[in-house]
Amino acid sequence: MEERILVVAPLGRDAQIVERVLARQAIECVICESIAALMARLGEGAACVLIVDEALDTNALESLDAWLSLQPPWSDLPFILLMGNGKKGIPTADGRRLQALGNVMLIERPVSSEALISAALSAQRARRRQYQARAMIAERAAANERLLAAARQKDDFLAMLAHELRNPLAPIRNAAELIRQTDNDLPQKIQWAAEMIARQSQHLSELLEDLMDVSRITTGKVTLKRGTVELGPILVAVADAARSALDSRCHTLSLHLPDAPVFLDADPTRMAQVFGNLLDNAAKYTPDGGQIAIRASVDAGHVLVSVEDNGSGIADDELPKIFELFSQSYRALDRAQGGLGIGLSVVRSLVSMHEGSVEAHSRGLGFGTTIRVRLPVLLSPGTSDSPARVEATQRFSLEVLVVDDNVDAADSLAALLEMKGHQTRTANDGPSALDQCKLQQPEVVLLDIGLPGMDGYEVARRLKAIPAMSAVKLVAITGYGQPEDLTRAKDAGFDHHLVKPVNPDGLMQLFKDFRYS
The missing domain is CATH 3.40.50.2300 (Response regulator)
Structure with a gap:
């Protein structure tokens, strides 16, 4: 059906000549006595349409124009127009209108067999390529749909996995907090066990959040809640939150902040996540008793925050890849340290969403690592009109x-x-x-x-x-x-x-x- 040629010729002799000439190349012809008859056959598919000028009229061309306007993007149906009637080489007004519709080739009568065959074969080849393009488009659409379905399944699986893992995590963390607050005179081993449970459950909770953030970021579902925030308190809070993990490894943490406050247009929760991830990495990959530092400095409208450690370091050939999703560098192969290879990927994405950049530096294995985050600062931060609330010191009950x-x-x-x-x-x-x-x-x-x-x-x-x-x-x-x-x-x-x-x-x-x- 896609190789045939639809011939519109009201005069029997023209139709017979075209059909006889094209039969030499085994080209199938379907004779239509009018444009109206052609319209009834177009939906069945064709390589091209051959029309003699006598079949053209204004009403017919309006119908044909309407049909052509509905062609899909891949389709450009070829037309061959046989012209003559004593007007050598000059199409009629309706012929010129047909030419304006798109892919039209003119052949002058009396018809040359070679010219007619050549035009028909050329039209077939062009139409064949169009049908191949259609097949490729359909294949790509099907592949995209499969990818989207797989992505949806992945997101559904991650959401369900996170839910199922969070449920048992909640009572574990609550119980650890209860033990921690119950009695300071508990045996040392019990206190140690409670702190360990709390620390590890927090670590597992953070891994789950990183895993979910990968899904949210790749699907564009992360929405930043940006506002004017001061960087210093965020870094102090991050350091305080990591204190227990740092103390358990006997690490020393130093925090170096600029003398003047630094303000950002940022989501404070996501900023804490960025620097918390970096500090967590530094603690994990630094041997016990290590030195870790957070340094912030302002230069040319940007703040540069570096998280430095004297830990295991990163090989030169691994540095360009550590921000890639599921990247497993040499040091990450130490599975005792945990990690899914997604934390730094999340960091890069969140920093990028804040119009910033992040880069890693290391002199090699065993020589520590420095991660530098560069973010734009607000030169004239807005101030809040609402007075700071003074918290009541008395205990209250709900x-x-x-x-x-x-x-x-x-x-x-x-x-x-x-x-x-x-x-x-x-x-x-x-x-x-x-x-x-x-x-x-x-x-x-x-x-x-x-x-x-x-x-x-x-x-x-x-x-x-x-x-x-x-x-x-x-x-x-x-x-x-x-x-x-x-x-x-x-x-x-x-x-x-x-x-x-x-x-x-x-x-x-x-x-x-x-x-x-």
Whole structure:
């Protein structure tokens, strides 16, 4: 069907001549008595259309023009126009209009057999290439769809994996925090075990976040919450957060900040993630008792922050590749140090999203590593009109309902909150949570999303429908942390969305915000 030629010739003699000449090359011809008859056959496919000028008229060309305008991008149907009628080499007005439609070749009558065959074969070759292009486009579209489907499956798998791993992480981290805060007179080995559990669960939590961030970044789902932030406090907080891991390896950390404050247009959470990842790497790949330094300096409208260590270093041929996803440098092959080869890839992506750059330097294996991050600074930072809130020093208490089908997670979080002076109750499914809220209205509900039967979204919607619960603060506590999960939580009525395992200090700060709001 794709090799045939559609011939539009109202006069029988023209049709016979064309058909007889082309038959010498075994070219199939389909005779159409008018443009209207041609239109009925075009949908079946053709190599080209041969039209004698007598078949042309304005109405027919309007129909043909409309059909050609609907051709897909790969298609440019060839036309051969036989001209004559005593007007040597000069097309009629309708002929000129046909030429304007696109891929048209003129042949003058009386017809030369060689010219007709050559034109027909040329049109067939051109059309064949178009059909090959169509096949390639379809193949690429199918391949792209397969890639998109694989990417969706990967994202779904990562989200489910993170959720399933976060669920057991939450009670482990809560239990470690409980032990840490229960009694300073605990035996030294018990204290050591609690600190180790807390440290390793935090490390696992950070690995999960890095893994999820790779998926978010590659699919464009990371949204920065940028504002005017001061760099110094971020670096101090990062150093404080890493203190336990550094002390466990007997590392010495020095922090060198500029004399004047440095302000950035940045997402403070993502900036802390960048420098936290770099400091974590330095601690992991530096032998016990190592020296680590964070240095920040301002030059030409940019701040340069370097994280330096005297650890295992990086070979020259590995340096260009360490920011690539899943890169496994020589030092990363020491699996005792952990890591997925994704942390530095996340760092580079986040720094790039802040219009910055990052580079690595090392004099070789055994000579330490320096990672330098360069970011634009705000020369005239804005100031906040709202006065700083003075935190009350007295202890306060909130009535909190913890809802989680993981009994260990619910009980351990409730126990941790009780140690902070809050009054808590627990429920392990949606109906029980609703019943408890009707009997005694809590001020805060920490609600798991993945509940059996009635999920957390439905529980939230029903809670918000209870008049006495209109002022309750709903906090989603879940293993699902994709941007669409935050949107669903907000739509269901949640005030906040926290990802398991919940940072106790962050939760306490959120409770303070509730208290003063």
